[in-house]
Amino acid sequence: MINNIAKFIDDCEQNLSQKFKEVNEIALFNQKKVLEAFRKNNISQRHFIPTTGYGYDDEGRLALSKIFSEIFHTENAIVSPLIASGTAALSAALFGILRPEDYLYSISGKPYDTLSEVISGTSNGSLKDFKINYLETDIKIENENIDFDYKEIEKNLKKHFIKLVFIGRSRGYEWREAVSLKLIENAVKFIKSISPETIIMVDNCYGEFVETKEPSDCGVDLIVGSLNKNPGGGLAPTGGYIAGKDNLIKLVAGRITAPSIGMEVGSYAFGYTQILQGLFMAPHVVSGAIKSALLFGEVFEKLGYETLPKKNCQDFDMIRSIKLNDEKLLIDFCKTVQKFSPIDSNLSPEPWDMPGYSDKVIMAAGTFIQGASIELSADAPVREPYIVHIQGALTYEHAKIVIEEILKNLI
């Protein structure tokens, strides 16, 4: 067994030095990209200024749109604290573009949990209520490698005109690797070769700044995400974004406010400092969170647990999963994460019946921004084989401290 926990963790850290170097290089690349976007748009104090009412000529709102477009290399972008969450942004994008009888097609399996009611809910204002057809094809897993199921995709693209293909980059609670940009790039080429008019949209949550490119650099028409995650850098108080082709952005803007008004309005009485500063910090914060995830992985692999992503696999999203194989261990793990959080350290998470889940769920998140999963958090459905999912960390050091405390408990 381990007699010196701190040394054990340091050794694990040493083993990761090459990976950390790669992560640092990605962060440097992305930091340059973000800095250039700020410089090009001459961002200054006046872009922080709060606005009220309609917010006509709101400088912060306009600047954010330009900066995001610059970073993601898109024609246009909506970036707003008025978008309540990632789900709200994804929902607005889908409703903005799809019309009755259109086909929506997910080629990465079941979209993120919160979207199932948006897509297929009954009499709740879902896309289904508006007569939008939905198709889904699972990701193929062979020898732990994942890829899209091109046979099925081709079949469906030839059978119906697909208005919008949906791809989720992150893997959520699934026990498989996340979707890399390489895979997305190949899929886009394939889809466009068969059906050039099909719009391709990516749920980019947890994917921003993880690689040097974004899906919009790979031919994707629309990307959507949350400011509670990567691009908020842990500072943005709330919000979401949608970036992509100008004609699509206009349709989505019409849905977010009203048709013909679009993003000509929208004020924010708290001002834009934290959103802009958070975006500036985001490449660095994301790199720290990925290093934290790598350290969790290395430590638990060394202790004999199975973790995801696999060792030889790059982290394509922010989530690290550990198969703990033990209920008590899982619950203790989450309790320790909570206990060593900067906020709500006095609370103790318990498994509970969360709506929409078949098993009890336990969640540890002592965060500054409520529910922000760019901050260190751990959660798990309480069922065999007791897999905990860890994500985020505002600082790598915080994650290291939490790992040490978990090991103290464990040993």
Ligand SMILES: *Cc1c(COP(=O)(O)O)cnc(C)c1O
């Ligand atoms: C978090 C997340 C969402 C939804 O974002 P919320 O802000 O929780 O509504 C959608 N997709 C993925 C992959 C996510 O991780």
